[in-house]
Amino acid sequence: MNLEDLVRLRRARDRMDREYAEPLDVTALARGAHMSPGHFSRSFRAAFGETPYSYLMTRRVERAKALLRRGDLSVTEVCFAVGCTSLGSFSTRFTELVGESPSAYRARDHGDTAALPACISKIHSRPVKNGDPRTPPLP
Incomplete structure (x- = not known):
């Protein structure tokens, strides 16, 4: 995974921390990270050890x-x-x-x-x- 992708994933994670009460889904988060939903989910899990949904629900x-x-x-x-x-x-x-x-x-x-x-x-x-x-x- 390249540094640019990690920066985008970190921004998506920060967005989940800030906007946890908003209707966030993988498609919207992936769009914000300029990735396909599948690539975003796989990359997020590789970088942070859990799926985007799991991370968001833990924050909630x-x-x-x-x-x-x-x-x-x-x-x-x-x-x-x-x-x-x-x-x-x-x-x-x-x-x-x-x-x-x-x-x-x-x-x-x-x-x-x-x-x-x-x-x-x-x-x-x-x-x-x-x-x-x-x-x-x-x-």
């Missing part, structure tokens, strides 16, 4: 966790606020990444992590699929 779940911890929005409102259009798909993906349903996560006491700096909390609370050990658990 990460933002959803923050909104659910606040407790002032319903699970449905959070689902739509982070850009998901299906409550069922959102709940399934959230449960897959976090290990509990959005409702259970929202109902749980989050006071133990309130004292942690945001930069540390974000690292340790990043959702990972199937208990992937890339991130150590909070003490």
Whole structure:
């Protein structure tokens, strides 16, 4: 993969970080990266270790966790606020990444992590699929 492609892929990833609540799809992201959807998906996975969809959903779940911890929005409102259009798909993906349903996560006491700096909390609370050990658990 050449440097030019990596720059375009990084811009697409940055766009997903910024516009996670927008209706992004592989076709739109690939168009922005000046690649075909197939080439974009394969290149993104080779560069970042996950598919564009998986990366975007992880970002959305990460933002959803923050909104659910606040407790002032319903699970449905959070689902739509982070850009998901299906409550069922959102709940399934959230449960897959976090290990509990959005409702259970929202109902749980989050006071133990309130004292942690945001930069540390974000690292340790990043959702990972199937208990992937890339991130150590909070003490």
